Amino acid sequence: MEILLKSHKxxxxxxxxxxxxVIVIALTKGPKPVFQRIVAVLVDINLIVGxxxxxxxxxxISALHIIFALGAVGLLHAGAKSDQSAKVVRCFSIALVLLIxxxxxxxxxxxSALKGVWMFSLNAPAxxxx
Numbered sequence: 001m002e003i004l005l006k007s008h009k010x011x012x013x014x015x016x017x018x019x020x021x022v023i024v025i026a027l028t029k030g031p032k033p034v035f036q037r038i039v040a041v042l043v044d045i046n047l048i049v050g051x052x053x054x055x056x057x058x059x060x061i062s063a064l065h066i067i068f069a070l071g072a073v074g075l076l077h078a079g080a081k082s083d084q085s086a087k088v089v090r091c092f093s094i095a096l097v098l099l100i101x102x103x104x105x106x107x108x109x110x111x112s113a114l115k116g117v118w119m120f121s122l123n124a125p126a127x128x129x130x
Contacts, residue, residue: 004053011046012103018042019076019096026088033081036088040076043099047073055122061106063118068102071095 018039025032047069054061072095079091104110105117 001053001056004049005057005059008046008050008053011049012099015039015043015046016096016099016103019092019099023089023092023096026085026092031083031085031088033083036076036080036082036092040073040080043073043076058121058123060119060121062114062116063120064114065102065105068098068105072098072102 022032022036022039025035050069053059075091075095075098079088079095082088082091101114105114
């Protein structure tokens with residue numbers, strides 16, 4: 001299921017740019033709730049693609065990746081319907097940082113402090129009793 005892993009990776013990069021676009025638009029032209037909600041749903045879709053990739057692959061990932069991603073999703077939905085510029089900028093900015101941290105936990109360029117923390121795999125072979 002390499003295609004799911006690559007899709008999750010490249011789609012996630014695009015979503016970081018979209019979250020940044022929401023922040024810039026909210027700062028310059030004011031909040032756009034329709035666009036904000038679309039971006040939040042697109043991040044939800046990438047979360048599902050990522051969980052599917054994890055389920056169908058043998059790859060181990062850090063639980064921090066999922067924790068950061070879920071935190072970002074929550075903040076995106078908290079700010080998605082708002083027409084208050086400060087709330088949108090605050091929620092989407094913190095979500096952007098969390099998405100970058102989620103990316104860094106498994107990326108080659110990520111800090112070593114995030115590497116190997118709470119690693120797990122959904123399809124790891126069961127330990128042999130002996």
